[in-house]
Amino acid sequence: MVRVLVTGGAGYIGSHVVKALGERECEILVFDNLSTGHKEAVLYGELAEGDVGDENLLGRVLTDFKPDVVMHFAAFIEVEESVRNPVKYYENNFCNTVKLLKAMRAAGVDKFIFSSSAAVYGEPDEVPIGEGAPFNPVNPYGASKAFVERLLKELSDAGDFRYVSLRYFNAAGADPEGRIGQSYKRATHLITRALKVAKGEFEKLYIYGTDYPTPDGTCIRDYIHVDDLAKAHVLALDYLLSGGESRAFNCGYGRGYSVKEVIETAKKVTKVDFPVEEAARRPGDPAVLIADSSRIRGALSWEPEYDDLEFIIKTAWNWELNKRF
Numbered sequence: 001m002v003r004v005l006v007t008g009g010a011g012y013i014g015s016h017v018v019k020a021l022g023e024r025e026c027e028i029l030v031f032d033n034l035s036t037g038h039k040e041a042v043l044y045g046e047l048a049e050g051d052v053g054d055e056n057l058l059g060r061v062l063t064d065f066k067p068d069v070v071m072h073f074a075a076f077i078e079v080e081e082s083v084r085n086p087v088k089y090y091e092n093n094f095c096n097t098v099k100l101l102k103a104m105r106a107a108g109v110d111k112f113i114f115s116s117s118a119a120v121y122g123e124p125d126e127v128p129i130g131e132g133a134p135f136n137p138v139n140p141y142g143a144s145k146a147f148v149e150r151l152l153k154e155l156s157d158a159g160d161f162r163y164v165s166l167r168y169f170n171a172a173g174a175d176p177e178g179r180i181g182q183s184y185k186r187a188t189h190l191i192t193r194a195l196k197v198a199k200g201e202f203e204k205l206y207i208y209g210t211d212y213p214t215p216d217g218t219c220i221r222d223y224i225h226v227d228d229l230a231k232a233h234v235l236a237l238d239y240l241l242s243g244g245e246s247r248a249f250n251c252g253y254g255r256g257y258s259v260k261e262v263i264e265t266a267k268k269v270t271k272v273d274f275p276v277e278e279a280a281r282r283p284g285d286p287a288v289l290i291a292d293s294s295r296i297r298g299a300l301s302w303e304p305e306y307d308d309l310e311f312i313i314k315t316a317w318n319w320e321l322n323k324r325f
């Protein structure tokens with residue numbers, strides 16, 4: 001059985017990938033410090049509690065478990081927070097990834113799947129964005145991911161190491177069966193925030209910026225259902241196991257929705273006309289991020305199942321109303 005070490009596997013995207021790996025019958029060890037993750041989110045495999053910054057522990061876990069592949073989700077993800085506190089992002093997202101790669105090398109583990117981000121591109125010159133677009137991150141979060149990607153390429157060029165870097169656009173939605181979903185103490189993502197306003201957890205939803213160069217003035221994003229994203233990881237795993245060379249793939253549907261369109265759909269799904277207020281731009285937000293996903297569709301035969309904003313929001317709403325943690 002294929003053995004996969006999943007850092008951050010108790011988190012939002014990591015836990016959906018663990019579910020997909022479990023369904024593929026992998027042997028899974030989740031390594032997570034539970035700073036934002038939840039034990040209950042780990043539906044398959046074992047959980048080892050620990051921090052990726054803890055080199056000794058990480059070394060022991062890698063040597064004992066001997067994974068075929070490491071999938072690395074443990075990272076901070078809030079663009080705005082990264083602008084306020086860049087060191088936090090470089091330390092965890094970059095320095096701790098260096099420690100992980102060093103420990104993998106020492107333990108003889110040579111295959112890696114990395115959670116990268118559309119944020120590496122910054123404000124793109126062309127949309128949809130292809131993988132060949134230049135890296136020009138406009139916030140420390142994106143820069144921390146871009147630095148890791150550079151290191152991965154250099155490691156791979158040096159030999160005896162292969163990786164797949166998956167550049168996520170906006171992951172959203174929840175397990176359609178309602179077992180897992182997004183559960184952060186601070187909900188900052190648009191869809192989750194909108195649903196929490198609909199539920200009455202927050203008073204109103206703010207639209208951050210209505211003067212962007214887009215048709216309705218609000219930012220446009222490519223929202224991808226988290227299970228379609230999880231499926232991309234399983235395909236990337238099989239690709240590496242069958243000898244595939246190091247590559248980066250965009251993960252998005254190739255179609256964007258504005259903040260106002262998301263709000264409209266959230267109101268339709270929830271049947272709540274929740275209060276919305278226009279506010280100033282949020283620092284670090286590019287106007288439009290839409291993936292050109294032809295590479296992953298071609299090379300990994302990735303076929304999304306849930307390319308439907310209403311369905312994505314329905315699964316998130318179901319989770320929000322019935323969540324267990």
Ligand code: UFG
Pocket residue numbers: 077078079117118119168169170171188189190191193205206207208209219220221259282285289
């Ligand atoms: N937004 C609002 N109000 C809110 C929350 C968000 O107007 O209450 C807006 C944001 O300004 C942005 C859009 O909705 O224009 C989407 O914001 P999110 O916070 O949901 O997501 P981001 O696009 O900022 O970031 C997400 C992930 C990153 C990833 C990026 C790639 O958090 O990790 O998508 O597209 F890099």
